Amino acid sequence: MAVFTPLSDAQVAAFLDTFDVGRFTALRGVAGGTENSTFFVTTDRRELVLTLFEQGEHEELPFFVDLLDYLAEHRLPVPGTVHDREGVALHSLADKPALLFPRLPGRYPEAPNLAQCRALGDALGHMHVVSQHFPGHRPNPRDLHWLRVKHHKVLTYLSPSDQTLMKNEVDDFESAFSQHAELPQGAIHGDLFRDNTLFDGDRLGGIIDFYNGCTGDLLFDLAIVVNDWASDADGRLNPERYNALLYAYQARRPLTQDERELWPVMLRMTALRYWLSRLLVVYVDPPAHDLTPHDPERFRTILHARINHGALPIPEVNR
């Protein structure tokens, strides 16, 4: 379930009155999602998604609105927010911040095929070309500094060998990054897992859930995608999906020399980022609701695979 704040038909019908979206006809709570309350709303003119923000930093919502609107204006497949007749996107409903979106087509791929990997790589590359010019700013809340500070909180729950592994990895990342100039920067999605995409067959209908969006290393975003989209059950990289993603991405934005050198480290760092965030959810800061948390072990497996087998070569692209 992902309706933490129930809404009545009458509440939503009244809410829609300030928008030019047609007359309310139906409301349905959406089962997916873990953080916010999500509803599908139907009017006599269109299909919409209504999100109530249950947690997180509400003062950061204008950043997400600006980012979504900017990307949608640049023809990326993201749901730009629906603005009311006065031009305002961010509203309040049932005492929660509320946003209305167009409902995008498709469903997320559990086992993405190569065409879907190409489509995602292309969209991410396109997004990163565009997002380098996005004027907003929000520091990456899950960067190396966060890893450094937060990993201490979970060490007590780990085996001695995992404690050593985690500490050594954080040291290695700091040493590797300190030897390079700043990597290409821009706005990033920050959590582009398969379940944050909608595919209609092989067509990418939408990228959603930008609430980890921030500004930072573009390579960080790409590494999150590759770890989730191109890892096999044993955590090792799947060469076909890996190449499909990276060819398509680099046809839009070839990686720089510094990015190529830091790529194996970035794959490890983003694997550790999710191992740690999932451990924090399980042991340190469990959510108020009883949804099953994501399994931290999956990202420990991926991290081990990256340490033991490195990254596959980055395909060269001729543009």
Ligand SMILES: Nc1ncnc2c1ncn2[C@@H]1O[C@H](COP(=O)(O)OP(=O)(O)OP(=O)(O)O)[C@@H](O)[C@H]1O
């Ligand atoms: N614009 C959209 N078009 C179609 N479906 C959408 C849209 N936005 C959200 N959804 C649906 O609602 C579900 C929950 O949305 P979302 O991922 O934003 O919620 P969340 O609570 O922030 O989730 P998460 O656990 O991934 O952080 C999605 O999995 C998707 O099925």
Ligand SMILES: N[C@@H](CCO)C(=O)O
């Ligand atoms: N994508 C995250 C959960 C949402 O932030 C994970 O798989 O741990």
